[in-house]
Amino acid sequence: MAEFRLDCLGEACPVPLLKTQKKLANLKIGDLLIVEIDHSCAMKNVPEWARKEGHHVEIEETGDGEWEIYIEKTK
Amino acid sequence: MKLEENKYFKAVVKDAWPYTLGAVLLALLNITLFISNGSPWGVTTPFLYWATWIYKAFGGQVENWVYFNNPAHLKAINLSFLTHGGSLMNIGIIFGAFIASLAASQFKIRKIKSIRQVIVAISGGLLMGYGTRIAFGCNIGAFFSGVASFSLHGWVYTIFIFVGAWIGSKLLVKFFM
Numbered sequence: 636m637a638e639f640r641l642d643c644l645g646e647a648c649p650v651p652l653l654k655t656q657k658k659l660a661n662l663k664i665g666d667l668l669i670v671e672i673d674h675s676c677a678m679k680n681v682p683e684w685a686r687k688e689g690h691h692v693e694i695e696e697t698g699d700g701e702w703e704i705y706i707e708k709t710k
Numbered sequence: 711m712k713l714e715e716n717k718y719f720k721a722v723v724k725d726a727w728p729y730t731l732g733a734v735l736l737a738l739l740n741i742t743l744f745i746s747n748g749s750p751w752g753v754t755t756p757f758l759y760w761a762t763w764i765y766k767a768f769g770g771q772v773e774n775w776v777y778f779n780n781p782a783h784l785k786a787i788n789l790s791f792l793t794h795g796g797s798l799m800n801i802g803i804i805f806g807a808f809i810a811s812l813a814a815s816q817f818k819i820r821k822i823k824s825i826r827q828v829i830v831a832i833s834g835g836l837l838m839g840y841g842t843r844i845a846f847g848c849n850i851g852a853f854f855s856g857v858a859s860f861s862l863h864g865w866v867y868t869i870f871i872f873v874g875a876w877i878g879s880k881l882l883v884k885f886f887m
Binding site for chain 1: 726811815816817818820821822823827879882883886887
């Protein structure tokens with residue numbers, strides 16, 4: 636079980652989502668991916684996609700207009 | 711209890727409103743605007759006037775341009791930021807969005823990540839600006855107000871926005887991934 640960080644700060648939609656999809660595909664089951672974002676629409680579409688794929692998702696607000704999305708790969 | 715944890719504050723100020731609520735509010739506001747103003751909502755034409763006013767302030771001449779043969783446009787170029795309704799609405803949108811993001815503590819000046827991002831943003835902006843002139847508006851003026859006015863141009867716009875979005879996403883994946 637490893638932990639990975641993906642820096643998407645300063646990236647506008649849909650780049651964070653595309654990068655998350657690409658990164659998560661290379662991870663093993665049980666791995667944790669932390670996506671750093673500062674574009675509010677990525678806070679909606681990244682978790683939405685990950686939940687639909689069946690992964691565990693949590694969002695944390697880390698600062699003004701900054702979030703970390705925790706995605707645990709489950710399959 | 712902290713304000714941030716209040717469920718009403720969270721639903722109204724902090725979280726994004728549901729799409730359906732936004733759609734109904736936009737429809738009602740556009741109807742109100744159409745009744746009071748005689749023309750539905752548009753965003754990009756005022757931006758053209760802003761550029762025209764700036765160009766005129768530096769001594770530029772636009773009165774003989776083909777585009778300004780249209781009496782509505784010709785009338786607008788003699789107005790200003792504070793006397794043109796559409797411009798006031800655009801200023802209101804920018805100001806309102808600013809207040810909303812401050813209230814939700816989500817205001818942030820984002821860093822520029824790479825020179826590539828700058829080039830893509832500027833060329834994208836120029837293409838969109840040019841597009842709005844040949845399409846008679848953006849997704850507000852041409853799509854939202856155009857389709858609601860039963861105008862054929864709104865539907866032509868709708869078909870081609872999908873074509874454009876498809877090509878745009880292919881380019882995006884090619885240049886940013």
